[in-house]
Amino acid sequence: MDGGFSSTGFLSSAKGPFSGGFQAMLWDNDGKIRLCYQSSRPSQPGGWSEPSYNTKAVADHWRAYQADVIAYQRLEGDWAKKAAGIVKRRVDQLNEFFKVKHDDVIKLFNQMERREKQLQTEAMSGVTSLRAQGLQLENEIRSGRATMLASIDLIWEGLERELNALGTRAPLPLGKINAPAIAASQLDRFIPWFDIIVGLGLLLGLCTQVVALAAAGFLLSVILSQFPGSAGAQPTYYQAIEMCALLVIAFAGAGKYVSLDSILGHCCCCRKHTAKSENQTEEKE
Numbered sequence: 001m002d003g004g005f006s007s008t009g010f011l012s013s014a015k016g017p018f019s020g021g022f023q024a025m026l027w028d029n030d031g032k033i034r035l036c037y038q039s040s041r042p043s044q045p046g047g048w049s050e051p052s053y054n055t056k057a058v059a060d061h062w063r064a065y066q067a068d069v070i071a072y073q074r075l076e077g078d079w080a081k082k083a084a085g086i087v088k089r090r091v092d093q094l095n096e097f098f099k100v101k102h103d104d105v106i107k108l109f110n111q112m113e114r115r116e117k118q119l120q121t122e123a124m125s126g127v128t129s130l131r132a133q134g135l136q137l138e139n140e141i142r143s144g145r146a147t148m149l150a151s152i153d154l155i156w157e158g159l160e161r162e163l164n165a166l167g168t169r170a171p172l173p174l175g176k177i178n179a180p181a182i183a184a185s186q187l188d189r190f191i192p193w194f195d196i197i198v199g200l201g202l203l204l205g206l207c208t209q210v211v212a213l214a215a216a217g218f219l220l221s222v223i224l225s226q227f228p229g230s231a232g233a234q235p236t237y238y239q240a241i242e243m244c245a246l247l248v249i250a251f252a253g254a255g256k257y258v259s260l261d262s263i264l265g266h267c268c269c270c271r272k273h274t275a276k277s278e279n280q281t282e283e284k285e
Contacts, residue, residue: 001196007187013234016227025184027176030112031145034058034152035105036098040113051109053098059091061177062159073167083163090159097151108144115141135232194218202249205259212250219243 012029014022023029031037036053066087070080098105115137156174164171194214201211219239226233248254255261 001192003188005188005192007184007191010222010225011184011187014225015233016224016230018224018227019230022225025180025182025187027179027183031149032112033177034149034156035108035145037109037112040109050106051113053105053109055091055094055098057177058094061175062087062091065159065174066163069163069167069172072172073164073169075166079166083166086159086162086166090155090162094152094155097155101148104144105148108141108148111137111141111144205255205261208255208259208261209250209253212246212254216243216246216250219246 008026011022011026028034036055036058038052038054040051041049066083069075070083075083115134118134118137160171160174198211198215198218201207202215219242222239223236223243226236228236256265
């Protein structure tokens, strides 16, 4: 409840046909936006050109953020010039990073495209040796990407920190390029409250059927994120058992006798009965 929950690991480890939808909630999960990735494409003479990178989209995003900070922090004159200087220095720093790491970045992009082609054609399905090679390639991609993104994230964070340090108001967050409609940060705020409310509802017998169905739906999403039979999927037996138990609670009409639902229902019935009796008495009079 105090911000210690994170759905990142859950979403990033999704497997199976629905994994793309779960991982799409993680902004730049594959690092392509921050790495300024440009895919390989057919070349004029024939064949394919190598993948490349282009920092223009990120630089434009930073300049738009610079304008937002200037307006938000009410920066004028020399302070506005300092903001422009910070952005220029950070853009140069990003370009220098790609210049120094050019070979490593291109190698990473080639690995990523190779792995994507393997997954699209499902060439590894059912072949243990090829599946092991694919997992090894994934680990290499993950390791190389994490190292590069750590350096790039420092540039992003430095830009945000330096620009906001020019003003006196609370920091203005640096937004994301092509942010997902449903982000992991939103889930991180929602899920703890959801769990608490559903748990209390089941314990106290309040809106029992509704909260049981809600909890069963949540567990179904967990099962779908590790789709049974998918390569690398983790077992979800416990979640499946809990989901079935909650469906029994929902459809067996639990909470009719010893629960807040029964007390509230009894009170409502008593009120209806009293109102009906009063109406009958008035009619007789």
